[in-house]
Amino acid sequence: MKSSKRFCFPALLLLIFAFAPAVFAQENELALVVGRLKPSDRSLSLDPLPPIKTAFSGAATYQINYAKRIVNGEVASLHFEIPVIVAPRTGVKSDNFLLPRTYSTLIFTPGVKLKVFPGSGFSPYVVSGIGLGRFSQSDTNIDGSPNTGDHTNTSFVFNFGGGVDLNVLGPLSVRGEVRDFMTGTPNFSTPLLSDRQHNLYVGVGIVLKWK
Numbered sequence: 397m398k399s400s401k402r403f404c405f406p407a408l409l410l411l412i413f414a415f416a417p418a419v420f421a422q423e424n425e426l427a428l429v430v431g432r433l434k435p436s437d438r439s440l441s442l443d444p445l446p447p448i449k450t451a452f453s454g455a456a457t458y459q460i461n462y463a464k465r466i467v468n469g470e471v472a473s474l475h476f477e478i479p480v481i482v483a484p485r486t487g488v489k490s491d492n493f494l495l496p497r498t499y500s501t502l503i504f505t506p507g508v509k510l511k512v513f514p515g516s517g518f519s520p521y522v523v524s525g526i527g528l529g530r531f532s533q534s535d536t537n538i539d540g541s542p543n544t545g546d547h548t549n550t551s552f553v554f555n556f557g558g559g560v561d562l563n564v565l566g567p568l569s570v571r572g573e574v575r576d577f578m579t580g581t582p583n584f585s586t587p588l589l590s591d592r593q594h595n596l597y598v599g600v601g602i603v604l605k606w607k
Contacts, residue, residue, distance in 0.1 A: 422465075422567065422605035422606050422607055423464065423465045423606075423607050424462075424463070424464055424465070424605065424606050424607070425461075425462070425463040425464075425475070425603055425604070425605050426460075426461070426462055426603070426604045427459070427460070427461040427462075427463075427571055427601055427602065427603040427604075428458075428459070428460055428461075428601050428602055429458075429459040429460075429461065429571060429573065429599040429600065429601030430456070430457070430458055430459075430599060430600065430601055431457045431459065431597055431598050431599025431600065431601075432454045432455065432456065432457060432597070432598055432599070433454065433455050433457040433481070433483040433486070433501065433577075433595055433596070433597045434452070434453075434454040434455075434595070434596045434597075435452040435486060435593055435594070435595045436452075436593050436594040436595070436596075437449065437450065437451045437452060438450050438452075438581070438588045438590065438593060439588065440490065440492055440495075440584075440586045440587070440588060441586070441587050441588065448490060448491050448492050449490070449491075450488065450489070450490040450492070450495065450588070451488075451489040451490070452486055452487065452488060452489070453486060453487035453488075453489070454486075455483040455484070455485055455486040455487075455501070456483070456484070456485070457481060457482065457483040457597060457599065458481070458482050458483075458484075459479055459480065459481045459482075459597075459599060459601070460479075460480050461477060461478070461479040461480070462477065462478045463475040463476065463477040463478075463509055464476050464477075465514075468514075469514075470515070471512065471513065472510060472511060472512050472513075472514065473510075473511050473514040474508060474509070474510055474511075475508065475509040475510075475511060476506070476507075476508060476509075477506070477507055477508065477509045477523065477525065478504075478506050479503075479504075479505060479506075479507075479525070479555075480502075480503070480504050481501070481502070481503040481504075481505075481577070481597065482500075482501070482502055482503075483500060483501040484500050485498050485500060486498060486499055486500070486501060488538065489538075490538065492538075492586055493537060493538045493539035493541075494537050494538070494539070494541070494585055494586070495537060495538055495584055495585070495586065496533035496534045496536070496537055496538075496543050496582075496584070497534045497536050497537060497538050498533075498534040499531050499532060499533045499534060499582050500531070500532045501529060501530070501531055501579075501595070502529065502530045502532075503527070503528075503529045503530075503553055503555075503577055503579070503595075504527045504528055504529075504553075505525035505526060505527035505528075505553050505554075505555045505577070506525055506526075506527055507523060507524050507525020507526065507527075507555070508523070508524060508525070509521050509522070509523045510522050510523075511561075516563075517562065517563035518560065518561075518562060518563075519560065519561045519563075519569075520558065520559070520560045521558060521559055521560070521561070522556075522557070522558040523555070523556065523557055523558065523559075523573075523575065524554075524555065524556045524557075525554075525555050525556075526552070526553065526554050526555075527552075527553050527555075528550055528551070528552060528553060529550065529551045529552075529553040529577070529579045529580070530548060530549070530550050530551075531548065531549055531550075531551070531581075531582040531583070532547055532548045533545070533547045533548070533582060533583075533584075535547070545583070545584075545585045546583050548583075549580075549582065549583035551579045551580030551581070552579075552580065553577055553578065553579045554577075554578045555575050555576065555577045555578065556575065556576060557573060557574050557575030557576060557597070558573065558574065559571055559572055559573025559574065560572055560573075561603055567604055567605045567606055568602060568603070568604060568605075569602070569603040569605065570600070570601075570602060570603075571599075571600065571601050571602065571603050572599070572600050573597075573598075573599055574596075574597065574598050575596075575597045576594055576595065576596055576597070577594075577595040577597060578592060578593075578594060578595075579592070579593055579595055580592060580593070581593050
């Protein structure tokens, strides 16, 4: 009986390690991530007057992300990903009261993800992509007056970042990630000094994986 138990335990471990990659390293991933998007604070161009500082509040942000594995390896795997990020309400704070009170952001940046140790329960990764972003301004300005300018504009977007997936139960994982979305700027009535801005994103969510 004892020899049978000694045989069964190593055999069980062997089965676990043999089938772990099949459980964790799936071909398809669908992630739902909730986080915060914080645009970099900027200054308005009022030449010849001194610039006016403009601050943006962090916005609750929602991401849906589909990824497809295109290269499979023991140590690393390469995935094509399609992330869509929505920040419905970013607050604007400025001494120029004719700026919009808020604006929303929609970002779509297909790209690639390099994942390390894809067959384990702990998988760090780096990502990069390029696409488009769309800004939509509120109907009212900071002072409450109607916003009569162009409410929407589109920008090219480049993003890079990284994160980690932690397997918790079968095909389900917990994800934490950080990204920087380099975008243009909302089309305010008074232009900003620079036509590019950083948008720092931090999020946590769940991932479903399948063949």
